[in-house]
Amino acid sequence: MPRLIFVNRFYAPDHSATAQILTDLCRYLVARGFEVTVITSRMRYDDPAAVLPREEPLDGVRVRRVATTRFGRGTILGRLSDYLSFYPSALWAMLRLVKRGDVLIAKTDPPLVSVPAALVAWIKGARLVNWLQDLYPEVAAAMGIRWADGAGGALVAGLRDWSLRRAAANVAVGELMAERVTSRGVPGASIAVIQNWSGDTDIAPLVHEANPLRREWGYGPEQFVVAYSGNLGRAHEAETLLDAAARLEGRDDIRFLFVGGGHHLDGVRARAGKNIAFQPYQPRERLAQSLGAGDVHWLSLREPFEGLIVPSKFFGIAAAGRPVIAVTHQRGEIARLLTAHGCGEVVAPGDGEGLAALIARLAGDRAACARMGRHAREMIEERYGQAQAMARFHGLFAAVASGGLAAGAAPQQ
Numbered sequence: 001m002p003r004l005i006f007v008n009r010f011y012a013p014d015h016s017a018t019a020q021i022l023t024d025l026c027r028y029l030v031a032r033g034f035e036v037t038v039i040t041s042r043m044r045y046d047d048p049a050a051v052l053p054r055e056e057p058l059d060g061v062r063v064r065r066v067a068t069t070r071f072g073r074g075t076i077l078g079r080l081s082d083y084l085s086f087y088p089s090a091l092w093a094m095l096r097l098v099k100r101g102d103v104l105i106a107k108t109d110p111p112l113v114s115v116p117a118a119l120v121a122w123i124k125g126a127r128l129v130n131w132l133q134d135l136y137p138e139v140a141a142a143m144g145i146r147w148a149d150g151a152g153g154a155l156v157a158g159l160r161d162w163s164l165r166r167a168a169a170n171v172a173v174g175e176l177m178a179e180r181v182t183s184r185g186v187p188g189a190s191i192a193v194i195q196n197w198s199g200d201t202d203i204a205p206l207v208h209e210a211n212p213l214r215r216e217w218g219y220g221p222e223q224f225v226v227a228y229s230g231n232l233g234r235a236h237e238a239e240t241l242l243d244a245a246a247r248l249e250g251r252d253d254i255r256f257l258f259v260g261g262g263h264h265l266d267g268v269r270a271r272a273g274k275n276i277a278f279q280p281y282q283p284r285e286r287l288a289q290s291l292g293a294g295d296v297h298w299l300s301l302r303e304p305f306e307g308l309i310v311p312s313k314f315f316g317i318a319a320a321g322r323p324v325i326a327v328t329h330q331r332g333e334i335a336r337l338l339t340a341h342g343c344g345e346v347v348a349p350g351d352g353e354g355l356a357a358l359i360a361r362l363a364g365d366r367a368a369c370a371r372m373g374r375h376a377r378e379m380i381e382e383r384y385g386q387a388q389a390m391a392r393f394h395g396l397f398a399a400v401a402s403g404g405l406a407a408g409a410a411p412q413q
Contacts, residue, residue: 002401003035005098005126007117008107009068009086011038012058015284016045017230017312018109018133021196023058028390030060034397037062039093041086046281048072048082066093083110091116100125103168103401111136112156118163127400128167133196134309135180136160142304143234161185168400171393174333176307192396197386198315199287205321205377206292213289217257217279224254224363226325227294230313232262235305240327241298242271243352244359249273254363259290291320295369296362299334300327300349307333318343319380323372325358343376 006026010019026036038061044050048070056063066089071078090113098104104126106117114130121128137156140148147153164170164186171192172178182188208214208221219225232238245256256276258268269278282290291297297317301309310333317324324344326334338344347355362369 002397003037003099003102004029004105004397004401005037005039005094005102006105006107007039007090007094007113009041009082009109010043010045011040011063013052014044014046017196018107019045020199020284021312022107024197024199024386025390025393026061027059029394029397032394035062036060037064037097039064039066039090039097041065041068041082041089043068043070043072043082045073064093064097066090086110087113087116091120094120095123098124098126101401102126103129103397105129105131105397106163107131108133108136111139112160112163114163114167115159118166122166127403128163129397129400130164130167130170132170132172132177132181135177135307138180139235139305139308142302142308157184164190169396171396173312174307174310175336176333177310180307192392194389194392194396195384196310196312196315197384197389198312198319198380199284200315200319200380200385201387202284203288203291203316203319205373206288208292211289211292213282213286214293217277217293219255219293222253224296224359224366225257225294226254226359227257227259227291227297227322228299229291229294229297229317230260230262230311232258232260232264232268234263235302235309236262236264236300236311237302237327237349238264238268238300240300240347240349240352240355242268244355245276246273247352247356248359249275251275251360251363254359257294259293287316288320291317291322294322295366296323296325296344296359298325298327298355301329301332301334302349303329303332310334315380315384318376318384321373321377323362323369323376325355327355337379341375341379343372343379 008022010016012023030036042052042065052065054065068085069081071081073079098120104117104121106114118128137148137153161184171194173196178191178193248254259279260281299311306329314334326346327349328335335346
C-alpha cells in the first residue's frame with residue numbers, strides 16, 4: 001500500500017480539534033493497510049510547556065515530532081514564534097522522509113504549510129494533497145490585521161494559491177470554502193468537499209435523566225439550557241447572546257451555559273448575569289454528556305469569516321441530537337445546513353431581541369426542540385458521519401497514490 005505522510009502541528013496525545021480529527025483518520029488508514037507517518041510538533045495545544053517524545057509509534061502510526069518554540073497561545077507574538085519555528089523544522093523533516101511516489105498531506109496548522117509541502121513534493125516526486133481547515137491570509141485580513149489586507153497579503157495569497165494549483169487534490173471542509181478556493185483560480189474539479197466529522201461513534205443522544213453531568217452541573221428537568229461548547233474566538237461574537245440572556249434574566253426556567261474557553265470568554269464572564277454559568281473544556285470521554293447537557297446549542301460566525309472557516313462544533317452538537325441556533329449570516333455554511341435538514345434556526349448577528357424570542361419559544365415547545373434534535377442526528381447518520389468522511393478520504397488517497405488524480409481532476413464530494 002502507498003505511504004501517506006501528514007504534516008500538522010498537533011497530533012495525539014494532544015486533544016485539540018485538528019489533532020483529534022487527524023488521529024482518528026490516521027488510525028483508520030493504518031487499519032486499512034496504508035503506511036502512515038505524521039510530522040508534528042512536540043507541543044500540546046493546551047500545555048505549551050509539555051515536551052512530547054521526538055519519535056514514537058502510536059497505534060501503528062509513525063510519529064515524528066520536530067522542535068519548535070513553545071510560547072503557546074497567550075500572546076500573538078508567542079503564537080507567531082511557534083508558527084515560524086515549525087516551518088524550517090517541518091521542511092527539514094519532509095526533505096528527509098518524503099520519497100518518490102509518497103502522498104504528502106498538508107493541513108493548515110500552521111497556516112501556509114502547503115507552500116513548503118508543495119516545494120518538497122516537487123523536489124521529491126511526491127504527490128500533494130492539501131487539507132484546508134481555513135484560508136490564510138484571508139482569515140488574518142478578516143481579523144483586521146493590516147498587512148494581510150494589502151500587498152503583503154496578496155503576495156502570501158499568491159504563494160498559497162500556487163501550492164493549491166500544484167496539488168493532486170485539495171480538500172475543503174465546506175461548500176463555501178470550496179467556492180472561495182475556486183474563485184482564486186484553483187480548478188474546481190481538483191477540490192473535494194469533506195466536512196470534519198464529529199466522533200459520532202462516541203457521541204450519541206442522551207436523555208437528561210441518563211446524563212450525570214447535567215445533574216452534576218445543577219440543572220433539573222424543568223430547566224431549559226442554552227449551551228455553547230468549545231472555543232469562543234476572534235471569528236465569533238457573543239454580543240447577541242449576552243443581549244438575549246439579559247432580556248431573559250427574569251426567566252427562572254431558562255439558563256445559559258458556556259463550556260470551553262477562548263479569546264472572548266473573559267469579556268463574557270465580566271458581563272454575565274446570574275443566568276449564565278461556565279464550565280471548563282471537558283475530556284473527550286465526557287463529550288457526549290457535555291453536549292447533551294444543553295437542550296439547544298448556539299454558535300456564531302462573523303460574516304467576514306464565512307467560507308474561510310467552518311465551526312466544526314456544529315457536527316458534534318448534531319451528533320448529540322441537539323438543535324443549533326446559528327448567529328450567522330442567513331446564507332452562511334451552517335445556516336444552509338440548518339435550513340436543508342430542519343435541525344435548527346438562524347438569527348442575524350445583533351438581533352438580541354429576536355434571539356431571546358426564539359429561545360423563549362423553544363423553551364415553551366420542548367417537543368419542537370426535540371424534533372429538530374432528531375433531525376440533526378439523522379443528518380449526521382445519513383451524510384456527515386465519521387464513517388462516511390473516512391471512506392471518502394480512503395478513496396481519495398488511494399486514487400492519488402495510484403496516479404489516477406492530478407490537479408484539475410479530483411472528484412467533488
